[in-house]
Amino acid sequence: MKQVVVTCPPMLGLIEEFTEYAAARGVELVPAKVTQILSEPELKDLIPQYDGWIIGDDPATADVFKAAKAGKLTAAVKWGIGVDNVDFAACKDLGIPIINTPMMFGREVADMALGYVIGLARHLFEVDRAVRLDNAWPKPPGMSLAGKKVGVIGMGDIGRNVITRLMACEMDVVAYDPGVNGDGGIAGLGRAVWPEQVEEMDFLVFTCALNQHNFHMLDADVLAQAKDGIRIVNVARGPLIDEPALIAALKSGKVYSAALDVFEIEPLPQNSPLRDMPRCIFGTHNGSNTKDAVIRASHEAIDKIAGFLR
Numbered sequence: 001m002k003q004v005v006v007t008c009p010p011m012l013g014l015i016e017e018f019t020e021y022a023a024a025r026g027v028e029l030v031p032a033k034v035t036q037i038l039s040e041p042e043l044k045d046l047i048p049q050y051d052g053w054i055i056g057d058d059p060a061t062a063d064v065f066k067a068a069k070a071g072k073l074t075a076a077v078k079w080g081i082g083v084d085n086v087d088f089a090a091c092k093d094l095g096i097p098i099i100n101t102p103m104m105f106g107r108e109v110a111d112m113a114l115g116y117v118i119g120l121a122r123h124l125f126e127v128d129r130a131v132r133l134d135n136a137w138p139k140p141p142g143m144s145l146a147g148k149k150v151g152v153i154g155m156g157d158i159g160r161n162v163i164t165r166l167m168a169c170e171m172d173v174v175a176y177d178p179g180v181n182g183d184g185g186i187a188g189l190g191r192a193v194w195p196e197q198v199e200e201m202d203f204l205v206f207t208c209a210l211n212q213h214n215f216h217m218l219d220a221d222v223l224a225q226a227k228d229g230i231r232i233v234n235v236a237r238g239p240l241i242d243e244p245a246l247i248a249a250l251k252s253g254k255v256y257s258a259a260l261d262v263f264e265i266e267p268l269p270q271n272s273p274l275r276d277m278p279r280c281i282f283g284t285h286n287g288s289n290t291k292d293a294v295i296r297a298s299h300e301a302i303d304k305i306a307g308f309l310r
Contacts, residue, residue, distance in 0.1 A: 001023070001026060001027065001028045002026055002027050002028065002051040002052060002306075002309045003027075003028050003030055003049075003050045003051050003052070003072075004022070004027050004028065004029055004030065004050060004051060004052035004053065004054060004302075004305055004309075005030045005031075005032055005046065005047065005049070005050040005052070005053050005054070006029055006030065006031050006032060006054045007032045007034050007037075007038055007043075007053070007054070007055060007056045007058050008054055008055065008056035008057075008079040008080070008301075009034060009035070009036060009056055010056075010079075010286075010288065010289045010294045010297075011054065011056075011079055011294060011297075011298045011301070012031050012032070012034070013289070013294070014291065014294050014295065014298070015029060015031045017295065017298075018298050018299070018302060021299060021302060022302045022306070025302060025303065025306035026306060026309065026310065027052070027302060027305065027306050027309065029054075029302075030050060032046065034056070034058075035267070036056075036057065036266050036267055036284075036285065037056065037057050037058045037059065037266070038058050039059070040059050040061060040063065040064060043058055043059070043060070043064045043067075043068075044063065044064055044067040044068075047064060047067065047068040047071070047073055048067055048068045048070060048071020048072060048073060049071060049072060050072055050073060051072050051073065051074055051075070051309055052073070052074065052075050052076060052077070052305045052308065052309055053068070053073060053075075053076040053077075054076075054077050054079050054301050054302075054305060055076055055077065055078045055079060055085075055086060056079060056080075057082075057085050057266075057285070058085065059085055060076070060078070060085055060086040060087060061087050061090070062087045062089075062090035065087065065090045065091055065094055065096060066090070066094065068096075069094045069095075069096060073096065074096065074097075074308070074309065075096060075097045075098065075305060075308030075309055076091065076096060076097075076098045076305070077098065077099055077100070077101065077301045077304045077305045077308075078098065078099070078100040078101070079100075079101060079297060079298070079301050080100065080101060080104065080105075080288060080297060081100060081101070081102050081103075081104070081105075081156075081157070081158075081209070082100075082209055082210065082236075082237060083100050083209075084209065084210040084211065084237060086098070086100075097308045099304055101297050101300040101301050101304070102157070103157050104288070104293060104296055104297040104300060105287075105288040105290070105293035105296070105297060106156070106157030106158045106160070106161045107161050108287065108288050108289075108290045108292075108293045109158045109161075109162075109207070109235050109287040109288055110158055110161030110162040110164075110165055110207075111165075112235055112261065112283070112286075112287045113158075113162045113165075113205055113207065113233055113235045113287070114162065114165045114166065114169075116233045116235070116259035116261070116281060117145070117150070117166065117169075117203060117205065117231075117233055117259075118145070119259060119281050120203075120231045120233070120256075120257050120258075120259050120279075120281065121142055121143040121144075121145055121148075121231070122142040122143070123138075123140040123142055123279070125281045126138075126140065126278055126279055127140065129278065143202070145166075145169040145170065145171050146169065146170035146171070147170065147171070147172065148171050148172065148202040148203065149171070149172045149173075149174065149197075149200050149201050149202050149203075150166055150171050150172070150173055150174070150201060150202060150203040150204070150205060151173075151174050151175075151176060151192070151197070151198065151201045151203070151204045151205070152166070152173060152174070152175050152176070152205045152207060153175075153176045153177070153194065153204065153205070153206045153207060153208050153217070153236075153240075154175075154176070154177055154206065154207035154208025154209070154236065155175050155177035155179075155180040155184050156177075156207070156208065156209070158207040158235070158236075159175065159177065159207040159208065160184065160186065162205055162207050163175060163186055163189060164186065166205075167186070167188065167189075171203075172190070173188075173189055173190060174189075174190035174191065174192050174197055174201070175189055175190070175191055175192075176191075176192060176193070176194040177208065178193070178194075194217060195217075195222045195225060198222060198225050198226050198227075199225050199226060199227055200227065201226065201227060201230060202227065202230065202231065203230070203231045203232075203233065204218070204226075204230065204231075204232050204233070205233040205234075205235070206218070206232075206233065206234040206235065206236045206237075206240050206241070207235060207236050208236055208240070209236070209237070210236070210237035210239055210240060214240060215239050215240070216239065216240070216241070216242040216245075217240055217241075218232070218240060218241045218242065218245075218246070219242040219245050220242065220245040220248070220249075223245055223246070223249045223254060223255065224254075226249075226254065226255070228253070228254060229253070229254075229255075229256040230254070230255055230256065231255070231256055231257050231258065231259075232246065232255055232257075232258040232259070232260075233258070233259045233260075234258070234259070234260050234261065234262055235261045235262065235283075235287045236262065237262055238260070238262040238263040238264040238265070238266065239264050241260075241264075243263065243264045243274075246258060247273050247274060250274075250277055250280070251273075256279065257277075257279035257280050257281075258277075258280045258281075259280065259281040259282075259283075260274070260280070260281070260282055260283065261282075261283030261284070261285060261286060261287050262283075262285050263285075266284075266285055267284070268282065
């Protein structure tokens, strides 16, 4: 039986559900003790002890893989879609087979993105907190979604699902993605090159992968061009947004509110100024985490790692 260490928090949350499934494929799953990610030194100590690794959002760097290769590691799978934290080139150089599990939970993340858009538009979380914590009874005027303009950054599986949900709410959607031409088969979809038309947007929703070209794509310069009172949603990767620039824009009122499931540093530091902004909504990098989606993606990860190890 090959031993595979798991450092992916959503999979770890349901790890007992996968024990028999993995065993039937010749794999023993070993859960790591992790809240969000393990550090590079922790990984260099841990990973070499195992034949395989199902990776979460940990810093899976070249140094980590070199240490792992010097030990027992022979294969790895990145759980989920995003691969910005994994050095695939190092794996190729070291002869470590690796793959991710794409197209697993575009609908689930899109559901959360839509929830965030509605939550910001109607102040749902702000009102909930006031009623619960302050014994208040606020009635802030909300924003109707129909007819409002929203920019969606990324037209992958998540982005396309977000777009169709927003269009069902009668929003005017413009998509940004240099890798996709035309409307991608979605009738009525507008297209633009980032950051064109940002001054017209009532919302921006980030759904794209992180790469060297889009780090801090939403920065102080772009925010200065944006419409006053714009609302920001990020269900993709924290470093797509220059967090200090966003904080400054929230303080000034340029950005009315933000819904962030991801941050530049995770978990969100205790001293982050974002914590003092009641109109904002915060998540825990949890957009894909429904039981159905976790089972689907984890089975895929187990199948792939078992195939490599055979």
